[in-house]
Amino acid sequence: MRPFTTGDRRGPAITRTHFEIEYVTCGTDFRSREWQTLDHPVTxxxxxxxxxxxxxxxPRTACRAVSTASGASPLLVVRPCHRVIGAGRALSGYAGGIDRKRQLLALESTAAGRLRRARRADRHGPWDRHPLRRDPLTGPLTRRRP
Incomplete structure (x- = not known):
């Protein structure tokens, strides 16, 4: 994860959210369909x-089979099976461990929030025109100098 992330005291930030990597995986038809679904989630x-x-x-009763197929994915971060959660939003199994799953979800949640703020700032004009401004990517408030 280090080459793809940067961070400071406010926490890590994702520098890339989309990867184009060619790969071939072998699995049953069911696993292939499940993995293809995982290949296109939103960060x-x-x-x-x-x-x-x-x-x-x-059928909805195939939840356990989906869990098994997700756990069998050999591409942990590239195919984001860490974004699949259990019933009631419970963090359940992940080949990299629950702590790593929690870290990845927190990292992506932070990055997604920053991207939403940046897009909102783009829609509402440059953020540096306001007397108190917030950098849409890093978040700290700074006073605008005249």
């Missing part, structure tokens, strides 16, 4: 195992 969002089961056209 900072999560899906439940049952939600993925519905998306790939299997």
């Amino acid at each position: 900072g969002t999560t899906l439940s195992y049952c939600g993925i089961a519905e998306l790939i056209g299997t």
Whole structure:
């Protein structure tokens, strides 16, 4: 994770949110469909195992099978299986460990919030025109110098 992240005392920030990597994986038809669903999530969002089961056209009762397929993915960060959560938003199994899953979700949530603030600032004009300004990427308030 180090080459793709930067950080300071306010916490880490993602410098890249989209990766284009060619890879080939082998798995059953079910696992392939589940993995393809995981290949296209939105940064900072999560899906439940049952939600993925519905998306790939299997009964909601296939939640456990989705969990197994997600855990069998050999591409932990590239295929973001850490964004799949259990029922009731519980953080359940992850090949990298629950602590790593929690770290990745926090990292992405922070980055997604910063991206939303930056987009909002772009829609409302340059942030440096306001007397008190907030840098949309780093967040600290600074006084504008005349």
